[in-house]
Amino acid sequence: EYLLFADRVHKTYPDGKVRALTGVSLGVRMGESVAITGPSGCGKSTLLNLLGALDRPDSGEVYFRGEPLSKRRDLDRFRARQIGFVFQSFFLLPTLTARENVQVPMFEGPPLSAHARAKKAESLLELVGMSGRAGHRPAQLSVGERQRVALARALANDPVLLLADEPTGNLDSENAARVLDLLATLRQDRKLALLVVTHSPDVALRADRVVRMKDGQVLLDGVAAAAVATR
Ligand code: ADP
Numbered sequence: 546e547y548l549l550f551a552d553r554v555h556k557t558y559p560d561g562k563v564r565a566l567t568g569v570s571l572g573v574r575m576g577e578s579v580a581i582t583g584p585s586g587c588g589k590s591t592l593l594n595l596l597g598a599l600d601r602p603d604s605g606e607v608y609f610r611g612e613p614l615s616k617r618r619d620l621d622r623f624r625a626r627q628i629g630f631v632f633q634s635f636f637l638l639p640t641l642t643a644r645e646n647v648q649v650p651m652f653e654g655p656p657l658s659a660h661a662r663a664k665k666a667e668s669l670l671e672l673v674g675m676s677g678r679a680g681h682r683p684a685q686l687s688v689g690e691r692q693r694v695a696l697a698r699a700l701a702n703d704p705v706l707l708l709a710d711e712p713t714g715n716l717d718s719e720n721a722a723r724v725l726d727l728l729a730t731l732r733q734d735r736k737l738a739l740l741v742v743t744h745s746p747d748v749a750l751r752a753d754r755v756v757r758m759k760d761g762q763v764l765l766d767g768v769a770a771a772a773v774a775t776r
């Protein structure tokens with residue numbers, strides 16, 4: 546019943562005395578939105594990275610549709626096809642235009658012709674309200690526009706799940722609201738699950754569930770309104 550499930554994961558960084566995660570379990574169901582909150586350094590990004598197969602736990606396991614990620618030999622491909630990533634600092638490639646940036650993950654996805662890739666990129670840019678800027682490079686775009694291009698890129702391979710680390714962290718409130726509205730629409734239209742790391746109560750309140758972490762552990766896991774009320 547879980548799309549993605551972390552089962553008692555532990556993580557200590559090689560150089561660190563800090564144990565970033567000490568036995569965290571967390572699941573995301575199909576179509577569900579979950580917000581992870583907690584003070585800086587409590588392990589939110591580390592957990593997101595383990596769930597997104599960007600890093601491996603020291604012990605414990607992450608399951609995708611019940612299959613352990615540690616047994617997969619095609620992690621890069623798996624990640625590119627099933628998961629979309631959105632980060633606080635967009636990580637767009639500076640020399641590529643918006644439409645080229647959106648196509649980057651498609652090279653790891655199911656094979657498409659150049660024409661099909663271009664068409665898909667255009668339609669994704671339209672979805673995020675950026676078709677008028679398709680030929681612009683990141684430096685020619687406002688920060689709000691960059692995040693919308695990054696969001697279009699995250700959807701390049703029609704993922705079932707979006708992982709977002711402070712997706713509105715660099716945005717003013719107007720652009721943040723626009724990105725959050727887009728995420729809500731995308732979730733509905735595409736039945737996307739969303740796991741978002743955030744300091745923002747506005748972002749957390751829009752999730753189905755809020756998970757609060759502290760010192761590498763889950764402190765609280767419950768419906769959004771209740772969790773935010775106890776801040
Ligand atoms: P935030 O709480 O806003 O996410 P952090 O300062 O905790 O900001 O971390 C931002 C990023 O920097 C993290 O995702 C992590 O990968 C990296 N980072 C944090 N602490 C360290 C560290 N001690 N050494 C190396 N990289 C770190």
Ligand code: ADP
Nearest residue numbers: 558561563565584585586587588589590591592
């Ligand atoms: P958060 O996202 O909640 O701010 P992180 O997951 O980034 O927390 O960090 C958890 C702990 O792990 C922090 O103490 C941080 O300094 C440490 N850490 C994070 N990334 C690294 C890294 N690449 N190398 C060493 N320590 C790290």
